[in-house]
Every structure is written in C-alpha cells, then in structure tokens.
Amino acid sequence: MFENIDKKYLSVTKFFEQIINSNNRSVPNSIILHGPDITAQYYFALLLARGANCSGSKKQDCECQNCRWIRANEHPEILTISKINSKPDGDDSKSVISIKQINMIKDNIVVSSDYHRFFIFCDAEIREKTVDEENKINNFKFLNQQFPGSNKESWIPLGLTNKCFSGIVANALLKSVEEPPDNVTFIFLTENIENIISTIVSRSQVYYVPGECRYNCDYDYLIQLLSDYPNIDRKKAIIISDFLLKYSKDKEKSLTEIVMSIQTYLKDMLKKNTESIYLKQSILKSINNLQETIIMLKSNFKEQTVADEIAYILTK
Ligand SMILES: [Zn+2]
Structure with missing residues (x-):
C-alpha cells in the first residue's frame, strides 16, 4: 500500500505497513497524526483505511471494491469528519465539528459492520488552493485519491484546532475513543498536538508526519x-x-x-x-x-x- 511514497515518510510508513500486515489485529483504536503537512496526513489516513479494508492485493493499484470506494472517497464506512463534512440532517453548524456529528458517530458504531470503520477528524475549507497547497496535493497525485464531498476539486484539508474541535465536543467523543467496538478507528489530524485535548492524546497512538515547516525546512x-x-x-x-x-x-x-x-x-x-x-x-x-x-x-x-x-x- 505504501509503494512509491517519499523516503522522508519512512518511519510512519513502516508503522502503518506493520499494522496492515498483522491482519488488522493491531490497528489502533485512536491515532493522532501531527506535523506541518495536513494534506500528507489525510492521504496517510486513507491509505491506512485502505490497507485495513482491502480484500485484494493490498497494493496501491488494487482494484477491489473497498480500494475503489475509498479511492473515490465514497466508502460508506470511511468518513471524513470536519465542520463541512459528514453533517447529519438538521445540523446547521458550519464553523465547528458539532455534538450532533459525535452523536451520529455513536449511533453508527453501536451497529456492527463488515468493514473496519474509520472516522478521520480534520478541519476543512472549500476555496481556491494556494500554490503551496496545490504542491502538497501534487506530491501524492500518483495515488489517484479523491477528496470528499461534491466540491472535490476545491476541498482543502486543514488541521484540527481547539476552535473547530472544542474540548466539549472532544469530550463527548472520549468514551468511544476509550472503548470503541472492534474494527473502529478514529484518526485526528493536526499541526500541533497541543490542539487535541490531553485525555484523547493519552489514549491514542501518536505519529509525526514530516513536512515543510514555515521556513521551508522539514523537522x-x-x-x-x-x-x-x-x-x-x-x-x-x-x-x-x-x-x-x-x-x-x-x-x-x-x-x-x-x-x-x-x-x-x-x-x-x-x-x-x-x-x-x-x-x-x-x-x-x-x-x-x-x-x-x-x-x-x-x-x-x-x-x-x-x-x-x-x-x-x-x-x-
Ligand atoms: Zn484492495
């Protein structure tokens, strides 16, 4: 699943390969990806979701139903949760991840599923991309991975902050993160781990995803x-x-x-x-x-x- 991925991601790639190769038994319940490049984190989250759900070759070009669904970002059990994605009916909040979304997830996971479900938490916006954002996406063009929603072309993944993912909302999710049913994984994307409440951090596996920092220089x-x-x-x-x-x-x-x-x-x-x-x-x-x-x-x-x-x- 991680062929042709740039060598700078070696450590995170290795971890994820191990997880996938152990027949999903070791897919963590909760993962935090942190670092300056949220786009890269988003692709890694989806690659892990593919690896955990692939019923074919587990290679990047696999054409099994799950891989195709995830690549098109249309898998019913692989959800991107942001202030503009995966909003239940009657949820009018536009600037935050809401309690209603958390309740939707809780209702969803009490019902068993044939798939390994992933909930990818991030911030997101629909707007024109900056040159820097365009470049970050181009680095992973070879994956042929689509973004979610009807505005795929102008959807931009951003890191969670305590503004869009408040302590109250994060706490409402805490129990599910602590004791999720089998085959459920939460992934949180953020630039800085400080943006995630410590109770979730302490229950998650934390991986640093390298990227270009403000001074154009990786850490x-x-x-x-x-x-x-x-x-x-x-x-x-x-x-x-x-x-x-x-x-x-x-x-x-x-x-x-x-x-x-x-x-x-x-x-x-x-x-x-x-x-x-x-x-x-x-x-x-x-x-x-x-x-x-x-x-x-x-x-x-x-x-x-x-x-x-x-x-x-x-x-x-
Ligand atoms: Zn597959």
Missing part, C-alpha cells in the same frame, strides 16, 4: 540532531557544525533559514514543556543566542565560523 533532521537537547555533549559540536554546513549545501538552504528552523523547533519544544524550568531557561537562552548568529550571517561572517557558533550554542 526530521532536527529531531535527530537535537534529540539530546539541552544535554548535547560539547564533544559533538564539530559533528553538528559539519552536519549543518553539509545539510545547507545538499538541500540548498541558507544557514539563516536553518537557524530560523532551529528557533521554531525550540519554540515548539518550549510550548510543549512548561514544567521544567531548566529546560525553559536553556531554550530561551539558545533562541536568543541563535539570533546573534543570524546577525553574524548578515554581517558576512564565514559560514564555517557561524556553523561552529551554532553548534557551540546547542551543546554544553
């Missing part, structure tokens, strides 16, 4: 590079410095862009860790000091010197 290399932060041994400074220069050259990204990505990454880390004062102080200090390296770059310091300085800031 995966930073997750690895900074895995021991703020306790990265100073002895590793040379390795980090060399890595940054090589990465900048290979990916044709300026060091300034890379520094900004590191700052964004650290800011996100700060948001997630409010308890540890030591970590908080380290992050704030690093972010400030990294700002100095941007000034160094503007003042035409040698890249090697700046890369060394960045590595020095990130180690101790």
